[in-house]
Amino acid sequence: MHPLKKTARVAGWLYLLVVLTGAFVLMYVPGKLFVLGDAPATARNILAHQALFQAHIVVGLASELLFIAVVLVLYRLLKGVDFELAALMVLLILIDAPLAFLSVANEVGTLTFLREGGFLAAFGPPQRDTLATLMINLDILGTPVSEIFWGLWLLPLGVLVYARRLFRVSWASGCASTA
């Protein structure tokens, strides 16, 4: 298989994993656990399905790492078309990555506050619920903030793909010339 085609296939497989893990993290688990505008109900659901919420945390981390890998492979594929646009695409996702990891940290915090015992024994149940609610709200608000970058990185990607079709730039020779 041609190296260029192989790189595109790798990007495709990684992208498929991002779509599948993303669907689990952004659609399946919120659909099961998160109650819009009712943080206490969400907290109760999380406590009742802790294993699912822990899977949400782990898969969320994996999804973000896979997303970074996708963009790096796409950068390798498209840098020959326009180096600056390809670099901008990577930069936008690398700006989003800490936000995603912070969101995961909020989820870990949510679970910590909802579980009883340990150093949190000093807090009463209403205080723990309030802190857990704060963490849940921060986690939910993290998605629209990340969506800014999910939208922005697609703009340079779209231009790069369009430019390749329009100007018939050779990806392989472009990659070689910028390597």
Next chain:
Amino acid sequence: MTYLVLSAVGLLAPAYGKLALTIATPVLFGEVALMLWLLIVGARERPLAVVPRLQVESHPLT
């Protein structure tokens, strides 16, 4: 652009977030189409446009 609209709705009018996502879902499948294109078709090398070489006459001093 769809994600940017969803982001604006999520931050400014979260009550309409679910409705916005329902409307936007078909558009978001465009990203899935890109993924499938990479997976199934991959990338094809295209020939570079042939740039005609200039016919430079040799200068007497060179």
